[in-house]
Amino acid sequence: MKDFKKCAALMVSILWFNCLMAQNPLIQNQFTADPSVRVFNNMIYLYPSHDIPATPGHGRAGWFCMQDYHVFSSSNLTDWVDHGVIVSQNKVPWADSAAYSMWAPDCIERAGKYYFYFPAPAKSGGPKGFSVGVAVADKPYGPFVPQPLPIAGIHGIDPNVQIDKDGQGYIYWAQGNLYGAKLKANMLELASEPVKLEGFPDKGLKEGPYLFERKGIYYMTYPHVADKTERLEYAMSDNPLGPFKYAGVLMDESASGCWTNHQSVIEFKNQWYLFYHNDDLSPAFDKNRAVRADSLFFNEDGTIRKVIPTLRGIGVTASSKKIQIDRYSAKSEDGVGVEFIDTLNKFKGWKTIFNKTNSWIKYNSVLFGKQTAGYVSVNAWSATGGTLLISTEDNLRKVIARVAIPKGNNWSVVKKALISMPTGMKNIIVQTEGSGRVEVDWISFN
Known part of the structure; x- marks a missing residue:
């Protein structure tokens, strides 16, 4: 029993160490892309692909480089636990262990088993191009055991799997066009011949199919290069294999110029969410991407409103956490900007720079608990010294703290008693008072 308790305590400490608190992008300590998101047992599981920088002999320079998959989980859309690597290219019996091309995956549950689908090139002597393999587990975070062979009859990338209301499974993939087929109940074999899905634009690259159903309507979402970069589009049908009818743009091309996008759509606690990716953590090289989410x-009439990307993203932030105000909901037109803290290590995140009187930034959905905060801590620095006003936004703006940032050349945490004690859900506004340049990493209430 003593050993069991020690093991349990160790596991809790490991999971806590791997807990990531983030807005957009959701995961900020590694590159992630192509998010497949599922709800299993009231928990959210994120199955992304995993971009890494190519190095000599490991991947192709200037191109996508991916050797394994992680899985992340969350109960609140804000705190994400990294469960580590679940499938690696060198542990899949049929895959080329030197390809570094483990692209967009998916996962689904059936009868208590979890089936993880992934594309990869086969070893020499196997099928040319990409095949789709399956790894099976008893839990959504593994351990996953790869099957000895890929699914016969599929040659393509970006697998997506859905189980319809009648229990029939379907698998979709991309190979120049979008394809689909029925799956056998074992979830490992095709139960029908592949069919080319109809109802999509004829011109331009189409990939990344992701199907979901709502109120009897089947929505097929996919990235499409209508011009130079991918945008997210969708089509609708009354049948899982179509024919589909083009319905519009789900998300416009990235303002940053990121060439790819890839999506999944889920409903969680009566709200729908779009998960996608951008190049937030690597703006100079869009083959190292980062997963995002927005409502x-x-x-x-059942059509989807176009989703506008935000930095604030989704989820509620506890007031006691480090609130990254650089992931803002809104800001003044001038006098405030966002930059990387360390351009040589972008995983350190961003900072907010105030350099004009009355410049401000707003961060929505901060939850103050029953034990009301008495202090605010601000991690900041200022070569000139300056003062920040921190307010809550209800019908009127209410100042809850005035924080003097001392003159100095290093980051330091300044702690200040609050003027008033907020409770419940609040939007937070940080504003400069007087002149001086102030840089802020985070704020926190306790």
Whole structure:
């Protein structure tokens, strides 16, 4: 029993160490892309692909380089636990262990088993191009055991799997166009011949199919290069294999110029969400990407409102956490900007720079618990010294703290008693008072 308790305590400490608190991008300590997101047992599981920088002899320079997959989980869309590597290219019996091309995956549950689908090139002598393999586990975070062979009859990338209301499984993939087929109940073999899905634009690259159903309508979402970079589009049908009818743009091309995008759509606690990726953590090289999420809404006729990307993203931030105000909801037109803390190590995140009187930034959905905060801590520095006003936004702006940032050349945490004690859900506004340049990493209430 003593050993069991020690093991349990160790596991809790490991999971806590791997707990990531983030807005957009959701995961900020590694590159992630192509998010497949699922809800299993009231928990959210994120199965992304894993970009890494190519090095001599390991991947192709200037191109996508991916050797394994992680899985992340969350109960609140804010705190994400990294469960580590679940499938690696050198542990898949049929895959080329030197390809570094483990692209967009997916995962689904059936009868208590979890089936993880992934594309990879086969070893020499196997099928040319990409095949799709399956790894099976008893839990959504593994351990996953790869099957000895890929699924016969599929040659392509970006697998997506859905189980319809009648229990029939379907698998979709991309190979120049979008394809689909029925799956046998074992989830490892095709139960029908592949069919080319109809109802999509004829011109431009289409990939990354992701199907979901709502109120009897089947929505096929996919990235499409209509011009130079991918945007997210969708089509609708009354049948899982179509024919589909083009319905519009789900998300415009990235403002940053990131060439790819890739999506999944889930409903969680009566709200729909779009998960996608951008190049936030590597703006100079868009083959190292980062997963994002924003809320998604439907019109009365069932069509989807276009999703506008945000930095704030989704989820509620506890007031006692480090609130990264650089992931803002809104800001003044001038006098405030966001830059990397360390351009040589972008995983350190961003900072907010205030350099004009009355410049401000707003961060929405901060939850103050029953034990009301008495202090605010601000990690900041200022070569000139300056003062920050911290306010809550209800019907009117209410100042809850005035924090003097001392003149200096190093980051330091300044702690200040609050003027008033907020409770419940609040939007937070940080504003400069007077002149002086102030840089802020985070704020926290306790």
